Amino acid sequence: MEHLLNLLIKAIFVENVVFAFFLGMCSFLAVSKKIKTAFGLGLAVIFVMILTTPLNYLILTYLLKDGALAWIHPSLANVDLTFLAFILFISTIAGAVQIVEMAVEKFTPALYNSLGIFLPLITVNCSILGTSLFMQEREYNFVETAVFSLGAGIGFFLAIVLLAAIRERLRYANIPAPLQGLGIAMIITGLMGMAFLSFSGIQL
Amino acid sequence: MAVETAPAPVVEKKKEPLFSKKNIRTLRDPLDDNNPITVQVLGICSALAVTVQVKPALIMALGVIFVTAFSNLIISLLRHTIPTRVRIIVQLIVIATLVTIVDQVLRAYMFDVSKKLSVFVGLIITNCIVMGRLEAFALANKPWPSFLDGVGNGVGYGIILVVVAVFRELFGSGTLMGYQVVPQWAYDMGYVNNGLMMLPPAALFIIGVYIWIQRSINKKLVNVS
Numbered sequence: 001m002e003h004l005l006n007l008l009i010k011a012i013f014v015e016n017v018v019f020a021f022f023l024g025m026c027s028f029l030a031v032s033k034k035i036k037t038a039f040g041l042g043l044a045v046i047f048v049m050i051l052t053t054p055l056n057y058l059i060l061t062y063l064l065k066d067g068a069l070a071w072i073h074p075s076l077a078n079v080d081l082t083f084l085a086f087i088l089f090i091s092t093i094a095g096a097v098q099i100v101e102m103a104v105e106k107f108t109p110a111l112y113n114s115l116g117i118f119l120p121l122i123t124v125n126c127s128i129l130g131t132s133l134f135m136q137e138r139e140y141n142f143v144e145t146a147v148f149s150l151g152a153g154i155g156f157f158l159a160i161v162l163l164a165a166i167r168e169r170l171r172y173a174n175i176p177a178p179l180q181g182l183g184i185a186m187i188i189t190g191l192m193g194m195a196f197l198s199f200s201g202i203q204l
Numbered sequence: 205m206a207v208e209t210a211p212a213p214v215v216e217k218k219k220e221p222l223f224s225k226k227n228i229r230t231l232r233d234p235l236d237d238n239n240p241i242t243v244q245v246l247g248i249c250s251a252l253a254v255t256v257q258v259k260p261a262l263i264m265a266l267g268v269i270f271v272t273a274f275s276n277l278i279i280s281l282l283r284h285t286i287p288t289r290v291r292i293i294v295q296l297i298v299i300a301t302l303v304t305i306v307d308q309v310l311r312a313y314m315f316d317v318s319k320k321l322s323v324f325v326g327l328i329i330t331n332c333i334v335m336g337r338l339e340a341f342a343l344a345n346k347p348w349p350s351f352l353d354g355v356g357n358g359v360g361y362g363i364i365l366v367v368v369a370v371f372r373e374l375f376g377s378g379t380l381m382g383y384q385v386v387p388q389w390a391y392d393m394g395y396v397n398n399g400l401m402m403l404p405p406a407a408l409f410i411i412g413v414y415i416w417i418q419r420s421i422n423k424k425l426v427n428v429s
Contacts, residue, residue, distance in 0.1 A: 133323035178419035190408030
């Protein structure tokens with residue numbers, strides 16, 4: 001139990017997907033102009049993250065890994081399909097996003113309208129696929145995978161809402177013209193990353 | 205190995221007939237005026253974490269050039285047969301297949317680099333440059349210009365990656381491509397490597413400053429985004 005809590009804290013703060021690995025930077029920079037949209041996107045990312053990563057874990061363990069197909073027929077015991085991981089992972093994510101989109105549209109049209117284009121764009125948010133790939137590389141078990149994906153999602157949510165808040169303030173700042181927009185956003189992300197580095201001092 | 209910035213102009217001169225003026229523009233625009241990272245804001249995601257040293261950055265750049273060029277080519281060839289509604293999935297499958305090839309080649313011939321790049325090779329799939337160029341260019345253009353557009357954007361991305369990596373490796377560990385550049389006597393006199401350069405935020409600072417310099421020189425880019 002303590003181990004899982006550590007994993008969660010680590011995924012949110014110490015190894016924040018945005019500040020430590022630069023994952024999901026595209027939408028992070030593009031959608032962080034207003035707190036409200038950032039909030040919506042962050043929530044959607046958390047949701048897709050905790051849906052797809054455990055799903056990908058199951059696909060990896062029961063279909064792709066070396067010998068994973070043995071449950072179908074013993075003769076398949078030495079089939080290793082791990083090289084198909086990228087294609088299956090991204091298909092799962094694209095499919096899950098599509099389902100989430102349809103569900104949200106059907107049951108809560110208000111949320112659907114406020115999220116707009118950002119919902120389908122989650123498919124190509126690097127942080128989602130990145131979390132699945134980290135799960136594969138670090139060989140988590142199922143519970144760890146679920147906790148890790150929740151942590152990564154919350155980490156992204158936290159990062160994008162924080163940056164949006166800072167950028168709303170920046171509108172009143174006097175920044176040199178060539179640095180406005182993307183340039184200053186990069187540097188602020190760097191500074192926030194440095195702040196998040198202080199969490200690595202936590203003993204877990 | 206350091207051919208990253210050179211290929212574009214050299215190739216242009218050799219095969220002039222194939223390269224009409226428009227095609228050359230397609231190839232050259234992404235290097236500066238329409239750079240995927242600093243102007244289009246695409247593909248920052250998977251890139252920055254691999255820039256601690258020059259060598260992985262170069263290999264990552266080559267991988268991205270390969271994927272952008274050939275996915276552009278393939279999608280452009282298929283552009284009349286793909287139904288609009290399912291095009292995203294088709295694009296993802298094409299990209300994922302190409303990335304799988306890159307990943308397997310790296311694993312087979314450069315295992316140590318492949319370990320260092322870890323998940324970031326796989327993340328080329330969701331690198332927005334690839335998708336962005338497919339949507340913006342390959343779906344509406346003939347195969348050859350699309351191929352050039354892919355190469356151009358890949359190289360434009362690679363330049364940024366290598367610039368950032370050179371700064372980070374030179375100041376962070378005093379080496380370039382693994383060779384010692386900062387001499388021992390400098391350390392004896394009290395020179396210390398900049399530890400910040402090894403940490404993730406340094407990449408963001410360097411890109412931020414790069415954008416600042418680029419937009420100061422190239423005024424028409426100011427306030428693009």
